[in-house]
Amino acid sequence: xxxxxxxSSVWIEYFRGSENFLFVNDLIISNVLCTNELIxxxxxxxxxxxxxxxxxxxxxxxxxxx
Numbered sequence: 001x002x003x004x005x006x007x008s009s010v011w012i013e014y015f016r017g018s019e020n021f022l023f024v025n026d027l028i029i030s031n032v033l034c035t036n037e038l039i040x041x042x043x044x045x046x047x048x049x050x051x052x053x054x055x056x057x058x059x060x061x062x063x064x065x066x
Contacts (some may be wrong), residue, residue, distance in 0.1 A: 003034040003063060008042040011059075034063040 004027055014024040026049045027033045040059060 002032070005034050005036065005065065006040075006062050008039045011039070011043055034065050035059065036047075036065045040064070 006024065006027070010020060010024065013020050024033075043059060044056055047059070
């Protein structure tokens with residue numbers, strides 16, 4: 001399976017526990033998600049503001065597309 005890039009808006013809904021939670025969770029478990037620097041730039045400040053450093057570390061460890 002190819003890597004799947006999901007937009008920051010989908011990540012935000014995932015963090016809120018929306019109905020997409022299970023879909024994104026399955027992608028995480030399947031290890032097919034990837035990210036890019038723009039998405040990390042959008043998500044990291046808010047995550048760090050909420051003092052979720054471990055979550056930020058996890059996001060930064062997902063395969064990053066250049």
